[in-house]
Amino acid sequence: MTHKIWFRTAVAIIFSLLIIRLFMEVQGIFSPIVVVAQTIFLPLLLGGVLFYLTRPILYFLEEKGFPKWSAILAIFILLGVLIWLFYILIAPIVASQINSFVNNAPGIIKSAEEYGRSLLSQRENLPDSVREQANSIAGQFSDWASNVGSWIVSFLTGLVSGVLTLILVPFFLVYILIDHQKFAPFVAHFFTGERRTWIRKTLHDVDETLKAYIVGQLFVSLSVGAMLLIGYLLIGLDYAFLLALIGVATNVIPFLGPYLAVIPALIIALVQDPIMALYVAIIMIVAQQIEGNLITPNIMGNALNVHPLTVITIILAAGNIAGIWGIILAVPFYAVLKVIVTNIYEKREEITRTARTDLY
Secondary structure (H helix, E strand, O other): OOOOHHHHHHHHHHHHHHHHHHHHHOHHHHHHHHHHHHHHHHHHHHHHHHHHHHHHHHHHHHHOOOOHHHHHHHHHHHHHHHHHHHHHHHHHHHHHHHHHHHHHHHHHHHHHHHHHHHHHOOHHHOOHHHHHHHHHHHHHHHHHHHHHHHHHHHHHHHHHHHHHHHHHHHHHHHHHHHHHHHHHHHHHOOOOHHHHHHHHHHHHHHHHHHHHHHHHHHHHHHHHHHHHHHHHHHHOOOOHHHHHHHHHHHOOOOOOHHHHHHHHHHHHHHHHOHHHHHHHHHHHHHHHHHHHHHHHHHHOOOOOOOOHHHHHHHHHHHHHHHHHHHHHHHHHHHHHHHHHHHHHHHHHHHHHHHHHHHHO
């Protein structure tokens, strides 16, 4: 019985749960490690994203005969130029729209409340269940409106803290660019024979999956942001650049991102002109169709091959467990886990076929 797959799987699950339980009981001992991990998490994550974006440039320059140090220096010069162009071309527009939005926030909230009261005035004609939901939403909106000032202060405070943390990103990026080719051999040298070959193949597959996801998802986000910006400018929507940047940020979340991006745009459109909300909805539908049927299939292809229902389930579960970071990282984590499990299954199938061949 101990050689059965189901028995080994059950034992592995039981031991995993016991380890998790023991870790929870003595988690105070690991609090310094947790603090360090939380401190370096964001810089390491952004450094990894920049690594996958700049690695093709590194390989190209090395093929042209550049030493590694000069290729890395050229990459940082290129990143500096891009940041400078963003600072002089886009940042002033976005900053102006943010200042305008902050100054006009009370009026926007007041207009939104008037729309809410207008809708609630018709609640007597609604079914009881719908009326209760409307009253609940109205109460939640009032709470949000009263706390918007403190939320803005908290956001700015977190932004300053985040900027200070981002100072570590270049250091992580430098060391990843220098030593990334040493990681797979370092892990594989703990194994021998076919296991070493399997480890290297699995790490290569994980690397390709992460590259396809990161590069593809960022390209998709930028493409959707560009389409939203063009559409918003054509219809004359206020805060077009700011809303397009929100669209870029939310589209990092697979599948649900476009629907999250349209919410602030619809609110601004309703306040500006009710008919504008219809235009915003049309723009979002067109952008979503182009992204879903043209951009994503050609850019990301079948790199992830995850069903949309699975994506929604993963995102919702991860959001409840780990908040916004869970939502952002859940799909690539699932994709990496799927690659590892697939490689394990293929290895077991290969071992089984070999055993049968030897038997006969």
